[in-house]
Structures are given as structure tokens and as C-alpha cells.
Amino acid sequence: MQIMTTASDTSPRVPSRNLPLPSRRGLNRAMNALAVGRSALVVLALLVGAGAGPGAVVFRWLIKTFTQLFSGHADYSAAGHTANPHVPGLGMWFVLFTPVLAGLIYGPLVYKFAPEARGHGVPEVMYAVARKGGRIAPQVAVVKSLASALCIGSGGSVGREGPIVQIGSALGSTFGRVVGAGEDRMRLLVACGAAGGIAATFNAPLAGVFFAMELILTSFAAEGFGMIVLSSVVASVIGRAAFGNEPFLVLPAFHTSSPGQLPLFAVLGVVAGAAGVAFSKILYLIEDACDWAWRWPEWARPAVGGLLLGGLLLLLPEMYGVGYPVLGDAVAGKYAIGFLLVLLVGKIAATSLTIGIGGSGGVFAPSLFMGAMLGSAFGQIAHHVFGASAGGIGSYALIGMGAVFAGAARAPITAVVIMFELTGEYSIIVSLMAAIVLATLTSRLLTGDTIYTLKLRRRGIDLSAPAPASPFTGITVGAVMEPVPAPLPANISLSQAADSLAVSRHGALPVTDTDGSFLGVASARAVAEVLAEGGREGEPVREVLTVPKPVHADSELATALEALVTADPSGLPVVDEAGTGLSGWITHQAVLAAAHSRPVQTV
Template sequence: MRRVLPALRESNGGLAVLAVTVGAGAGAGAIAFRWLIRTFTLLLSGHADYSAAGHAANPHIALLGRYFVLFAPVLAGLLYGPLVARFAPEARGHGVPEVMYAVARRSGRIGPQVAVVKSLASALCIGGGGSVGREGPIVQIGSALGSTLGMWLRVAQLRLRILVACGAAGGIAATFNAPMAGVFFAMELILRDFTAQSFGMVALASVTASVIGRTAFGDTPFLHLPAFHVQHLGQYALFALLGLLAGVVGVAFTRVLYAVEDLCDAVSRVPAWARPAVGGLALGALLLVLPQMYGVGYPVLANGVYGTYSVVFVLVLMFGKMVATSLTIGIGGSGGVFAPSLFIGAMFGSAFGQTAGHLLPALAGPPGAYALIGMGAVFAGSARAPITAVVIMFELTGDYTVILPLMAAIALATGASALISRDTIYTLKLRRRGIDLDAPVPAALLPGRTLRDVMEPAPTPLPEDTPLHKAEDRLSRARHGALPVVGSDGEYMGVLTAQAAAGTLTDERRADMTADIPVRELIFLPHVVTLETPLHEALDALVAAEQSGLPVLDESGLRLAGWITHQSLLAAVHKAHAVTRTVS
């Protein structure tokens, strides 16, 4: 065991084993989660999927007739509200932003209890009529599994982040039978980078989870969609217009979601644990009018794609889903927004296609094609994850002919969304808490401060013509593992690191040479920071540096003025925290 654990922590082979393990765990978690959803839906509604049952009664309590939907969300809220409030408040809401925050700001650390609480809370919420999706919960469940395994083994921070992404990818792959979408969802939204190592490990986890999911659910897509055909080149203009409008619809969904959440915050006067039950009455009233909003609603989505509903009714369903999902999240429910965005996109696309068919019957073609494109485009407009949107729609249809119009519509939807709104449906939740994932970590803690305020005195520099063997002694005693190098005129030239010197000296002495190479031939130029560089920008430069410190240059950028280290920045952060606590 003493040999096995270091290998798992440090080697690429060990990381691959962990990725497969996390993928297997996420696949098993997806199976359990879907079983919980079905079980609670049967218990609370009497149907496997009440959204397709119309105004049917719950056979368990037939005396209430269709009015049981007034109480199903309340009962579910009474169960999951205290559970979430007591054990894992981060399990409230749609889940993905919390995982994004954990990866970006907490080095991938997610509490192990989140997986259990999120599973129960989301399954109860969806089973009790909550109009949310299962992708957010399964992402958070899989990510919590990956984080828990990584923390237990005490892996490095970078590897812990990768394991969290592996869990997210595995959850998506298993629950939707979409392994490629799982990979790109994790890379595009969770890790937000595409390094070769992380891509390979996430792919391993996704494939493993998908195999497990297919063993349990069969090798079929979670939605059965009609065949796609582009019947006329002129349809591309209609698909482009649909993409632009879908980007607006995606932003509108985001705005409605958080506006309803603000409204719920404003009117709520009850403790957090009771809020889902009290707010459940409002959700139940909506379900009484529009039972198609009960749960995830995949059968209703499929009917919209196949053109079962009229233009007016699909628009009613589209706006109804926006409100129902927003209300479910606003009252403290637990569930995802990915499936609702697909639902909204399908209804909008169907309405667009039917309208185009009436206005341009010779050109438009079947409305189902527009519903398919609308699904991907609205998701891209709300989440701004175009690669994931393209891949998941391709995996759902299995039809390559969908790719060209889909890519065009999704690209336009993403662009339109970016023009209208800075944030996505995921990042806006974090920004409302004062968290900007695109900003360096301490920006909010250290406003207006520069390196002039916190830098240390610079080490005595080496002249550029110093022979390497003469610089050896000074480098061995250098506190930061590096020394600045200056030219004959005193201008800064770069940095000589102990690592570079040691490698060169070893090679030279092995060849019986005197190692009289001038240090100017071994210097490198790290990211340039000056006296006026903000502290949050300096942190990024330090993270990327090979050594433990960086030279600080004067305003001209030509001469050495000081030195900056992680310790000095940490001291500045600590001081800012202390001041904040004193003021508050």
C-alpha cells in the first residue's frame, strides 16, 4: 500500500486509474439517481412521468383528483428543505455553478456529503413536480465523488480538479447516454481548458460511465427525435435567423430565472428549511393549470419536436417552462437548468418552424427540424457552451446532416447572447454573490493595491558576463531559487534560475568542461511586472513562474526595483482580511 498510494497520486498511470474509478462511480451514481427520481415520482404522483398524464389523478389518493398537484411539491419540500439546510446548503439550486466555483476557487474541494444530499434533494424535488432537469444534480454528484476520492488520496490540486471534471463528465455521459457531450461539458464549463492530459482523463471517465449507463439503460438516446433533413439551401437563412433569436431567448430565460429568484427572496419570510414547502404551494398552483410542467418533462418535449402541439400551445409551454423552472429554483428547489433550456429551445424552434411553414410553405420544410436546432441554440444562448451544444445534439440525433445548420445556428446564438449579456446562466449565479470566475482570485480583496506596496528588496543581481561556475555559489544560497541578471549599463536582462544552472553545470562537468559560460546565455524572461502592476495581476504571473519569485521593474520597465513572492502576496491578503474583520 505504501507504494501504491504514491503511484496513484503522482504517476500518469495512477491518474488514469483514478479517472476510470471516478467514471465508474459517476455511472453508478447516475443509475441510483435516476432510480430515485422514478421512485419518488411514482410515490408522489402515481405515474412514471406525470408530465405526459394530463390532469390525471394520483391513484394513491384518488379522492383529491387532479388537485393532488397542489400538495406534491409541498410534501417534497418538507422532506428535502431541512435536509439541504442542515447538511449541504450548496446542494440548493442547479448545481453546476457550485462545481465551477469549487474548481476555480477551491482547488476542486467539494464536501463528500454533497453527493448524498444532492441525490435525495433533487430526486425529491423532481418527483414532487419540480420543473428542473437532472443534469445539474448528476454533475454535482459525480464531481463530489471525484473530489472525495482525490481528497482521500491527497492528490495534488491540479489532479483534484481533473478528478472533479471526470465526475462531471461521467455523470452527464451515463445519465444521457452521451459520452462525447460529457467530455465537452466538463472541459468547456467545469475545467474551462483543453490540455491533453485533462482531456484524456476526462474521456476515460466518460467512456467508463457511459458503458455502465448503457448496461443499465440500454444503448438508446434519452430522447427519440425525428430524422433531420435540409430540403432546400434557402433553409440555412431560416436556421441562421432561428439561431439569432434563440440566443435572445436563452438570455431571456436567464433573466427570468434570476428575476423570479429575487422575487421569491423579497416575499419570503420563512426560514430556509421551510421555504421549499411554503413556495411549493405556488408551484402546485402552476402545475394545476399546466401539468406538462411536472418534473423534467421529456415526453412533452418530444411531442413538441414531433409537431403534436399548435403554435399557440408550444409558446404557452415555452413561457410556462421558464416560469416553472425559475419558481422551482427560486423557492429553494434542487435541479438543473440544462434540460429546461432544451425544452424551451424545442418549443421555440417548433413555433418558429410552424410559423415559417405558414409563411413560406415551399421553403421552410418540417417544423421538427427547427425544434431540433432550437434545442441546441437556446442552450448555447443561455450557457454559452457552443461545443457542448453541437456535440449533444449530434449524439441525440446520430445524424451528420444536422451538423452544418446546427453549427451555424449555435454560433449565431452564442454571439447574440454574448452581445446582450456578459454572463451565462451559470456564471450569473456566482456573480450575484460577488464571484467573478474570470477575475484573478484576490481582485476583490486587494482593490487598487500595486506591487509598490508589498514588494521585497531585490537580491543583488548578477552581471551578465559572470561565468556560470562563479555564479554557482550565490545561486546555491539564493532564497528564491533565482537571481536577476543585469547588463553592463545596469539595465535588467532577465533571470537565472538554480534549475537551469544545475542542469548546465552537470552537463558541462560530465564533458570535462570548465563551465565558464556567461550567465547571459542561460537567462530567461518571466512575465514582466512593474511597480504599478496590480496585486491580482501579479498573482497570475507568479503562478505561471518557474521559480518562487519575480523581479519587479521600475516604471520604465528597464531597471530592477524589487522582488515579489507568494509569501509577500499572502501577507497582503492576510492584512486585507484582518482590516475587513476589524471594520465589520
């Protein structure tokens, strides 16, 4: 069978005998149609969901495994100051060293292979969608999984949402890159991956959909909604098969029955919105302090900073990892007001320190934790002041969870949906919506940024501003392409082709059939590789062709750049609309000349 390669394929060319050239051309056109067709997009959305689901399963297993390894418990946040049974001689002091040991592993891993895996992950995905056409390096999924699982398992006080969003998004981007999807399709596949990851890891398919659309795509287009729902459903089915049909956090049943409670929930919404803003500000203040204090190699920062985190865990072990058991106890009303406030401040400090020292993890779960502490304390105060008419304390804790997240991330739809999915209790929906909307408005009044966009703005990136103008805007491929080099006949021998390629300034030449139709490109490298094997000089050149992604003369130069970047240094042929004739040749030098002769325009 004849093996065809794209321009980005660097594997050895394997000659074949059986596939006729017309079928090859038809296959190439079919693959390009697959990359952009709507029916193909449905298949890709399903595949992304099918990849994000197992990714979430593996990620949660890694967290569980590393938590058991480093602490000796399934969740050390609920274990108090007990010793690690693996090292009983250290007593409770083992928590001083677990972040250091994990930092020695994931610090160099992130530094060497995927620096974007550091931190909470969602801003990097937002930036990739808004400014990079959805392109995310495929190694991010693997590095983020290991780094975040090591960080959380060793005591890092961060959550699972940021990592799983980045992991799923990297999978979606990789799928899009493999099939040659355009930027719009690539962005959508990234959002599908994010939704699938959230849906599977939290058993919250609706929250996954709205998280992806509200925060990643920032769009609610009908086609995008449908594709993201498909991915979320598939991933959720896989997640439920692995984890069961239970929400990620099991809470007691709650309801709000008295209309008189609504003003109290409204006040809680305002307070929680301010708390969400305070969390985002403190997070980056501590990160700035860590940046200012650190003077050594970045790969060592998580390990050295882990001593500080370990000291905090020694004082307050409830901060170890995500802390869902502690959150559940707070919602159930098991803590006094003073201790709730200590836990609230402690979580802000622990999460900020974990991110500041170079840890990897999300801020969604910490914001829920803070909301539960704040809401439970508020509910107890309301109960002392107004008595039984104030209602159950747990209702305040639950609504506080959604309101603090809304204040920090300014994603009210996602906050409402995920809280509703957690409880399944419709009676709280009015109070929940009121508190979350007021938290969002309070956040907007206090700051122009969210906890996600502030990270990007500190780097000089404003996602709300128009994208910087490309120097290639308005330039077509036809305006910069060069004349077509003299093509090689398909039946010319490899030895004869080598003579022509040796004097060609491009290092590659187009190959045409007897009727003049374009078949592919023969490169000097491919011919040399085959000739080096010996005894094959008389074989026709058609056996070593590559078929690059089609570039047309009327295409925007900016859209042709991705195909050119992945091509051989010799450039790409420009084909006519039928895809069988040659119009010209585009090279890297021609693109650079176009950029040099036309200054970048600012908007």
C-alpha cells in the same frame, strides 16, 4: 499487521508487530507518489468514472421512484389532469400538495447537511474548480441525489444535468482527497466526475467530455482531455448496461436538404439566443422576488413555496418534472403555435419558480424544452409563410433546442455535440452549427454572463477575473518553520514518552530511528489512548506513530496549508528532500503570524 494512520486519521491506534519500519517508510513514499503520478491519474480517472456511472443509475432510479410515488405515473407531464391512483379522492388537485410534501423532506435535508446542494449545482462546481482547488464536501453527492430526486419527482420543473454534475464532481473530489491529490489533479478529477455523470445519465459520452472541458475546466489541455474521456467512457458503459443503448430522448429522424433553409435557421439562432438570455434573466428575477418575500426559516421555504408551484402545475400539468414526453410531442409537431408559446412561457415560469423557492435541479433540460417549443413554433410559422420549401417542423424544433441552451449557457461545442448525439443525423450539422454560433454571439452581445456565471456574479464572484492573491504567495515553509523539538528515540517506552510529551508545548514530538532518520510523530493523545487501556507502559513508542503527509522547507506555504489543516493541532514536521531527516516544525500559529505580518495584496 501494523496499521499506519495519516495525520487526518482519527481512528484508534492499533499496535502491530509484523511490518518493519523501513517498509512503512517505503509505503508512505509510494502513497505520496501515487497521489501525483500520471499512471495513477489514469487509474483514478477510471475509478471516478466507475463511481459516477452507478451514481447516475441510482439518481435516475430515485427520480423514477419518487415520480411514481408522488404522482402515480411514470411521467405525469404527459398524463394531463388525471388523478393520482394512490389518492384518487383528490382528483387532479393532488398536484397542489406534492411539492409541499417533498419540500418538507428535502428543505431541512439541504439546509442542515449541504446548503450548496440547493439550486442547479453547476455554478457551485465551477466555483469549486476555479477558487477552491476542486474541493467539494463528500456529503454533497448524497444530499444532492435525494433533494433533486424528491424535487423532480414531486413536480419540480428542473432537469437532471445540474444534479448529476454536482454528484459526479463530489465523487471525483472525494477520490482526490482520499489519495491526497494536489489541486491540479483534484480539479481534473472533479471534471472527470462531471463528465462521467453526464455521459451515464444522458447516454452521451461525447457531450459529457465537452461539457466538463468547456464549462467546468474551461481548458482543452491534452492530458486533461484524455483523462476525462476515460472517465466518460467507463461511466457511459455502465449507464448503457443499465439503461440500454438509447439516447435519453428518442426523436424522429430529421434532415435538412435545401440550402435555402439555412437563412431561416440563422434567424432562429438569433431568436433562440435572445430567448436563452431572457430565461437566465427571468430565472434570477424570480429568485430575487422569492428572496424578498421570504421572511421565515430557510428550511421551510421549499414547502411553503411549493404551494405556488403546485398552483402552476394545476393550471399546466405539462410542467410537471422534466417533461420529456411533452418535448417529444412538440418536436413531432403535435401542438399548435399558441399552445407552444404557452408551454414556452410556462416552462420559464415553472423552472424559475422551482429554483426560486429553494428547489434542487438543473437548467439544461428546461432550456432544451424551451428550445423545442420555440423552434417548433418558428418552424410552423416558416411553413405557413414559405410552404414546403421551409422543410420539416421537427428540424426547427431540434435546432432550437441546441440554440436556446447555447444562448443560456454559452457552451456552443457542448450544444452541437449533444444535439448530434441525440439524432446521429449528419445532414443537420451545418444548420445546427450556424444556429448555435449565432445564438452564442447574440447572447454575448446582450449580456456578459451566462446562466451559470450570473449566479456567482450575484454573490460577488467573477470567475473571469484573476483569483484573489493569497497572503502566503511567495512565502516558503522554511521561512516560518520553528526549530525541531527534541525527538523521541523509536525504542523509548510509552510511559517515558508520556513524560516528555507532558512538558512539550506542541503536544506531539517527532520520533527517530537509531540512525537519526525520521519515522513519524507521536502525539500526546495517541499515547494517552494506549496507556488508558492499561498494562502497556513498557511498549515502544514506535507502535503508536502517525506518518503525516511530507512538508518540505522549500515548499510554498500555500501548498502546505491543506496538510496542516488536516493535521493534529500540534502541527507538522518539516522533512528534508530525502524524507528521512528533520528540518523544522510548522504550526498553525506560525502560519497565522505570517499572514498577520503580511497584508493581503489585491490584483
